Amino acid sequence: MTREGILLVVSGPSGVGKGTLCAALRKEILDIEYSVSATTRSPRPGEVHGRDYFFYTRAEFESMVKKGELLEWAVVYNQLYGTPKEYVESVLEEGKDIILEIDIQGARQIKQSYPKGVFVFVAPPSLEELHKRLVQRGTDSTEEIQRRLSLAQEELQRALEYDYLVPNEDLEQAVLNLKSILLAERCRVERIKDKITGFSKRRRSSG
Helix, strand or coil, rough: CCCCEEEEEEECCCCCCHHHHHHHHHCCCEEEEEEEEECCCCCCCCEEECCEEEEEEEHHHHHHHCCCCEEEEEEEEEEEEEEHHHHHHHHCCCEEEEEEEEHHHHHHHHHHHHCCCCCEECCCCHHHHHHHHHHCCCCCHHHHHHHHHHHHHHHHHHHHHEEEEEECCHHHHHHHHHHHHHHHHHHHHHHHHHHHHHHHHHHHHHH
């Protein structure tokens, strides 16, 4: 008898540390699957196809969209990002949890198509700190950083649409908060009601 799988959706502004946070959580909770996103952007140094992202050409990505093979997709900074549908659905059907790290546009689509998901907004301590992190990342031009910061101001207003808010000021504390959210969601009665029904049946039969 398995409980229902949890789709844990983690999103927030660019540079807030979503990837680092999710990677740290996966070291803490070993039985959670990770949904690898598809993208048309070029790999950054050290990124591997199929591990960090599925890297596709724009034509390949657009073909996936037409075939309905993506759970969600969005245009982010002139690049296409999306979530392959088949893998996510198969994991949830097996009663396993899966973490999905996506941008805010994608999270909104997921919430419409899969409202039972658990939605977590990762926030920076401040816009000044977010700017510092984007600069230190060293992957974007000055103009691109300013564009991301401008968008981040708008994205922060979306936090009210989420179930939980995790400030990412101290990584250890942020990981603890995210881990606590997942463990609490695993104990929701609505997710384990079959198990409760089983307890009730065994009690009646033993009486």
